[in-house]
Amino acid sequence: MTADDPTATRGPVHIVGTGLLGTSIGLALTARGVPVTLADTSPSMLALARDLGAGTIESAPAPELVVVAVPPDVTSDEVAAALQRFPDAVVTDVASVKSVLLAELRIEARTDPTLDLSRYVGSHPMAGREKSGAAAASADMFTGRPWVIAAHSGSAERAVLAVRALAADAGAAVVSMDAGEHDEAVALISHVPQLMASLMAAQLVEAPDRALALAGQGVRDVTRIAASDPRLWSAILTGNAPAVSALLRTIRAELDTLLDAVERAASDGPLAPGAVSGISRLISAGNDGVARVPGKHGGARRRYTEVIVLVPDEPGELGRLFSEVGEIGVNIEDFQMEHSPKQKVGMAIVSVTPEAAQPLEQALEQRGWRVVAP
Numbered sequence: 249m250t251a252d253d254p255t256a257t258r259g260p261v262h263i264v265g266t267g268l269l270g271t272s273i274g275l276a277l278t279a280r281g282v283p284v285t286l287a288d289t290s291p292s293m294l295a296l297a298r299d300l301g302a303g304t305i306e307s308a309p310a311p312e313l314v315v316v317a318v319p320p321d322v323t324s325d326e327v328a329a330a331l332q333r334f335p336d337a338v339v340t341d342v343a344s345v346k347s348v349l350l351a352e353l354r355i356e357a358r359t360d361p362t363l364d365l366s367r368y369v370g371s372h373p374m375a376g377r378e379k380s381g382a383a384a385a386s387a388d389m390f391t392g393r394p395w396v397i398a399a400h401s402g403s404a405e406r407a408v409l410a411v412r413a414l415a416a417d418a419g420a421a422v423v424s425m426d427a428g429e430h431d432e433a434v435a436l437i438s439h440v441p442q443l444m445a446s447l448m449a450a451q452l453v454e455a456p457d458r459a460l461a462l463a464g465q466g467v468r469d470v471t472r473i474a475a476s477d478p479r480l481w482s483a484i485l486t487g488n489a490p491a492v493s494a495l496l497r498t499i500r501a502e503l504d505t506l507l508d509a510v511e512r513a514a515s516d517g518p519l520a521p522g523a524v525s526g527i528s529r530l531i532s533a534g535n536d537g538v539a540r541v542p543g544k545h546g547g548a549r550r551r552y553t554e555v556i557v558l559v560p561d562e563p564g565e566l567g568r569l570f571s572e573v574g575e576i577g578v579n580i581e582d583f584q585m586e587h588s589p590k591q592k593v594g595m596a597i598v599s600v601t602p603e604a605a606q607p608l609e610q611a612l613e614q615r616g617w618r619v620v621a622p
């Protein structure tokens with residue numbers, strides 16, 4: 249798609265809320281040459297987004313599209329304000345919940361008939377991370393990820409097309425769903441997983457240091473998103489409470505069944521009747537479920553592959569690794585450093601495109617680096 253494409257976003261686009269999502273959208277659009285203006289209640293967050301290149305702060309006269317990227321509990325107010333302030337603009341939001349916002353906007357439109365909801369189409373990019381704020385933003389956050397377009401019965405066609413174009417221009421795969429189907433789906437694949445990670449991670453608060461020192465990949469995989477922002481997630485979870493509570497009840501019943509099996513083993517020994525079969529049933533069901541997650545065990549390919557390199561804990565070694573990866577001709581897409589307690593090495597986790605991973609591993613080993621299995 250080019251800037252001359254009639255289905256592409258031309259702008260100006262006005263982004264309200266320049267945190268993780270708003271700044272990432274701004275960066276994706278400015279990279280395509282689309283003019284973007286920015287607004288945020290936090291002057292420092294706004295200045296940071298501008299400095300990162302997500303857009304300008306000066307107000308554009310008449311945006312084609314307004315993207316509201318603020319926490320869910322203030323989203324419908326900001327959508328309504330944008331519809332009133334920009335009478336010709338299409339308005340979308342990127343909040344993680346959809347039905348509650350539509351309900352709030354419909355109530356508001358009943359008391360204020362000038363609120364033109366035909367120009368509003370809710371949406372939700374299924375991409376993000378456990379960090380908030382503009383500093384964690386990236387222009388390619390949406391590349392290849394689903395972006396749900398949740399048009400409502402009164403959405404005008406031009407509004408739907410404009411929001412679809414935004415998602416496509418950000419590199420995302422457009423998925424159409426109504427608000428109800430969306431909310432049930434994200435309760436299962438995003439909201440309850442967040443709670444499971446938080447429940448597990450909360451058990452670690454009082455854990456002995458000696459136990460934590462043993463932490464391996466399992467606990468890291470299960471708890472990554474437990475680092476998410478409590479304010480944002482409280483608003484998301486209360487905003488999708490009906491779907492989330494239904495799923496939590498199902499999980500509670502399954503937890504009781506599991507507990508029964510484990511307690512049999514605890515009181516009558518590992519071979520107690522019902523113990524092995526009860527546990528095995530759950531683990532097998534988990535195998536079946538995880539096999540269905542795209543990107544895991546033969547599903548769609550992951551966006552990046554991690555190459556893990558042991559780096560001596562000495563001045564200049566990390567810099568040497570970076571420059572040698574550059575000399576090998578591979579671009580580092582993302583990077584993380586993990587330190588093994590009491591060891592004189594760190595683990596540099598270098599994310600690269602899947603096709604670059606194996607040649608990089610070989611080239612690094614030839615240069616004397618120790619590459620370890622992920």
Ligand SMILES: NC(=O)c1ccc[n+]([C@@H]2O[C@H](COP(=O)([O-])OP(=O)(O)OC[C@H]3O[C@@H](n4cnc5c(N)ncnc54)[C@H](O)[C@@H]3O)[C@@H](O)[C@H]2O)c1
Pocket residue numbers: 264265266267268269270287288289290293317318319320322323326342343344345372373374375376377378379380381382477480484
């Ligand atoms: N974090 C994710 O992974 C993710 C992914 C998809 C969608 N979302 C949704 O995107 C939205 C933004 O989330 P985020 O992760 O970017 O949060 P964030 O905390 O990084 O950014 C939110 C920004 O909104 C600003 N803000 C708050 N109230 C405002 C108001 N009334 N007017 C203008 N600015 C205001 C804040 O100052 C902050 O800069 C949320 O609705 C969230 O549900 C988040």
Ligand SMILES: O=C(O)C(=O)C[C@]1(C(=O)O)C=C[C@@H](O)C=C1
Pocket residue numbers: 343344373374375376377378437438439473
């Ligand atoms: O990958 C992550 O860190 C995320 O939390 C992203 C994630 C998700 O659950 O997939 C989180 C909330 C959003 O509404 C959409 C995406």
